[in-house]
Amino acid sequence: xxxxxxxxxxxxxxxxxxxxxxxxxxxxxxxxxxxxxxxxxxxxxxxxxxxxxxxxxxxxxxxxxxxxxxxxxxxxxxxxxxxxx
Amino acid sequence: xxxxxxxxxxxxxxxxxxxxxxxxxxxxxxxxxxxxxxxxxxxxxxxxxxxxxxxxxxxxxxxxxxxxxxxxxxxxxxxxxxxxxxxxxxxxxxxxxxxxxxxxxxxxxxxxxxxxxxxxxxxxxxxxxxxxxxxxxxxxxxxxxxxxxxxxxxxxxxxxxxxxxxxxxxxxxxxxxxxxxxxxxxxxxx
Numbered sequence: 235x236x237x238x239x240x241x242x243x244x245x246x247x248x249x250x251x252x253x254x255x256x257x258x259x260x261x262x263x264x265x266x267x268x269x270x271x272x273x274x275x276x277x278x279x280x281x282x283x284x285x286x287x288x289x290x291x292x293x294x295x296x297x298x299x300x301x302x303x304x305x306x307x308x309x310x311x312x313x314x315x316x317x318x319x
Numbered sequence: 320x321x322x323x324x325x326x327x328x329x330x331x332x333x334x335x336x337x338x339x340x341x342x343x344x345x346x347x348x349x350x351x352x353x354x355x356x357x358x359x360x361x362x363x364x365x366x367x368x369x370x371x372x373x374x375x376x377x378x379x380x381x382x383x384x385x386x387x388x389x390x391x392x393x394x395x396x397x398x399x400x401x402x403x404x405x406x407x408x409x410x411x412x413x414x415x416x417x418x419x420x421x422x423x424x425x426x427x428x429x430x431x432x433x434x435x436x437x438x439x440x441x442x443x444x445x446x447x448x449x450x451x452x453x454x455x456x457x458x459x460x461x462x463x464x465x466x467x468x469x470x471x472x473x474x475x476x477x478x479x480x481x482x483x484x485x486x487x488x489x490x491x492x493x494x495x496x497x498x499x500x501x502x503x504x505x506x507x508x509x
Contacts, residue, residue: 242455250458257465273430276437279461283444286468293475294357300482301338302345302352 251275258282322367323470329363330474358382364471372463377447 251272258278337355338344347355362382365375438457442448445464448457 242453247455247458250455250462254458254462254465257462271430273433273437276434276441279465280437280441280444283441283461283465283468286465286472287444289472290360290468290475291357293472293479294360295353297475297479297482298349298352298356300479300486301334301356 254279320470322467323474325367326363326470327474327478329366330359330478333359333363360471360475364467368463368467372460373447373450373452374445374460374464381446 255275258275259282334356337359344352344355361378365378365382368375370376438454441461442452442457445457445460448460452460
């Protein structure tokens with residue numbers, strides 16, 4: 235919970251930046267990773283998070299529509315529970 | 320992945336709790352139902368994550384207040400932010416050109432200002448990152464959030480597909496007994 239006060243080294247920041255870069259979708263990766271600026275990375279991360287938010291919104295919408303046709307003690311509930319394993 | 324299973328469990332429990340009160344659930348408007356499902360998904364994700372980051376606490380804290388008000392606010396502020404960003408980008412083009420003529424030091428300022436602006440934008444899309452957080456923590460928070468968001472998307476997609484498939488099964492002409500047999504074999508294949 236308490237943030238680490240004290241100087242964060244450039245190396246640590248660079249490591250975090252490359253790790254974050256690795257998470258972003260392939261299409262947004264630049265060929266020469268070292269040239270991608272911090273601001274570009276931040277922007278891509280921001281857009282990626284927003285697109286994930288949109289996906290969650292859309293899927294939630296779809297699920298809520300499907301659920302309105304689903305009843306509780308149905309075989310459907312069993313199928314969903316089986317997804318857990 | 321243990322997190323996905325935890326998320327799925329939380330999600331199912333939450334959705335079942337909501338639909339258990341069938342009268343209330345079906346009495347909800349479509350919008351309310353959508354918001355309820357989205358809230359369930361977010362709370363399920365935050366609960367499954369636990370204490371290793373800031374964003375889960377922020378989500379749960381926000382869920383504690385009136386959820387319908389909250390999501391309305393978030394939605395409209397997201398739209399506003401997009402519009403503001405478009406305007407800013409147009410303006411930036413002009414000022415950058417003006418600055419290019421002056422000393423090299425100014426371009427560093429521009430770059431720094433851009434990073435600051437982008438950092439602020441990133442803070443706005445990650446729950447709980449509004450607070451003053453050093454850059455390294457913000458990056459770590461962003462990574463953690465992205466990983467878990469992706470898992471949330473995956474779980475939601477699978478649940479939707481399962482419900483959809485089961486609806487198709489149900490609406491088919493197969494008799495109930497054959498239906499049960501089919502489910503057992505398909506769930507084993509998973």
